């Protein structure tokens with residue numbers, strides 16, 4: 001027995017429906033299918049978006065399979081954002097700079113690769129009226145998300161960037177990468193030397209500390225660290241409010257979680273696939289619909 005909504009969805013899928021999806025491992029808990037399918041319903045675009053779990057060692061097969069099946073585009077998530085770059089016919093300059101691809105678009109001969117994480121994060125800041133121009137920036141972490149954050153902060157006019165990471169070598173390498181592209185002051189510190197940081201900073205929390213098994217932890221524990229932060233952005237969105245954000249809020253910081261970044265990177269990918277640009281009013285309506293449907 002079908003419900004009315006199921007019948008409606010089934011009737012919407014036809015021989016002309018374009019297929020998109022997300023590849024990664026795992027993809028079980030991804031919110032991307034919900035976000036992308038909501039966008040198609042809202043904009044009345046004939047496409048569907050599915051989760052495609054790709055086992056270790058099968059990325060190349062998955063890309064060739066996608067090509068053979070005329071799948072129009074993919075989002076790429078952990079652990080394939082770097083590896084996928086070896087399977088593309090074109091890589092956008094921003095994705096090259098970030099060193100990772102999260103969006104593939106089928107363009108005739110194969111897939112082109114883009115990175116929408118930095119744009120997504122930037123849009124999330126803009127929606128909160130936060131400017132990076134001439135600001136002191138702290139980035140906690142030196143993984144893939146940190147790299148997108150650093151390039152974004154340098155691109156949008158930060159005065160100095162301080163990278164704090166558990167593994168110092170990784171932060172050193174990231175600092176070298178940013179300076180290759182931007183003329184900016186970048187300093188590296190271990191996490192426990194936070195007291196050397198200046199005050200009134202915008203701080204991006206890009207480590208995985210604060211989610212899953214570490215949901216009761218923050219990368220820096222000392223409350224005095226949070227007094228140095230005027231705006232705290234955590235890239236984690238589940239939980240909605242990490243311990244990092246709670247501590248920052250307690251010291252008076254303006255706080256932003258990672259949901260905006262997730263949403264806007266997804267919208268940017270949708271715009272690339274469909275060659276469209278959403279208006280501010282469409283953005284606001286979509287935000288409302290999606291936020292009401294988030295199962296967190």
Ligand code: NAP
Pocket residue numbers: 117140141142143144145146165166167170206207208209211219235236237258259261262263265
């Ligand atoms: P990643 O490349 O694996 O990097 C993980 C980072 O976390 C590294 O800097 C690592 O430090 C640090 N870390 C891990 N465990 C730690 C611990 N116990 N103590 C201190 N530092 C620790 O991961 P990623 O791709 O950058 O993702 C990082 C986070 O960003 C994840 O939570 C992810 O969900 C989130 N994210 C959100 C969005 C969004 O749309 N909102 C997009 C991308 C990522 P070491 O270098 O010392 O190992």
